[in-house]
Amino acid sequence: MLGPGVAWYLAVSGFLFGVGALGVLVRRNPLIVLLSLEIMLNGANLALIAFSRHAGNGAGQIFALAVMAVAASEVCVGLGLVVAIHRRRLALDVDQLSELRG
């Protein structure tokens, strides 16, 4: 068999997911939170594609493409929110933007 097996790809994917989760939880700038969210989604995508290759089945790649589309729409709405927050002269800090908290 040529090259690394699925477990190696899964290790990279798990590391990306963990780093992204750390960024989402620790950072307070909403832009960097969105960027870290992208890292988490890409970690999941890598696992999907590794399993797709492992099983020789295309469903994983289809799922990865759907995740990509959902990520694009999430970035669209998230950046719209960031621009709206900026227009209203509020601080770009997810800890201070707690008005919607119940």
Added chain:
Amino acid sequence: MIIAASAGGVLVWIVWVVAAAACVGSGVAVVSFSNPFYSALALIGNLGSLAVLYLLLSAEFVAAAQVLVYAGAVMVMFLFVIAYVGPRTEAPWQSAPSWQTLAAVTAAASIFLEIIVVISLKASGRLAHSDHVNRTFGSPGWIGRLFLTDHLLAFEITSIVLLIAAVGGVILGSHTRRRDAEAAA
């Protein structure tokens, strides 16, 4: 024949190690830069190295879509908004790290540990690639055929999700402008 195959294997391993190291390093860089502009640039590197990993997994169309959609369109949008908002660096943490930081680091570390434990328990030796994928695996025509036959519902739902997100973005943008005018009056 065997020598050629092993040389190819070594080459794949070298490419994998370089791409994975770039992927991990740029992922850490995204989270650790204080300026969002540098974070976005590091994420472009992350997405590019991920596309190389996808190519190694013979997912050609997904790699191309990754570079075009993510590293192209989405990141341009990100950089545009970062330039619009202005490169504000995050204020450093005051004094000792709060309970929130500690809880966040603990939660992320436990997620990471859980993933590593599950992979090492389940993946030992049993997860080897099946060698026999045919040549069309991952090609655009194959993906398109799958999308229009087996996964037609996912395809249509994706289009609706994108449409709703675009409409939501427009509403978010226009609503605040009216609000600002009312607030100024």
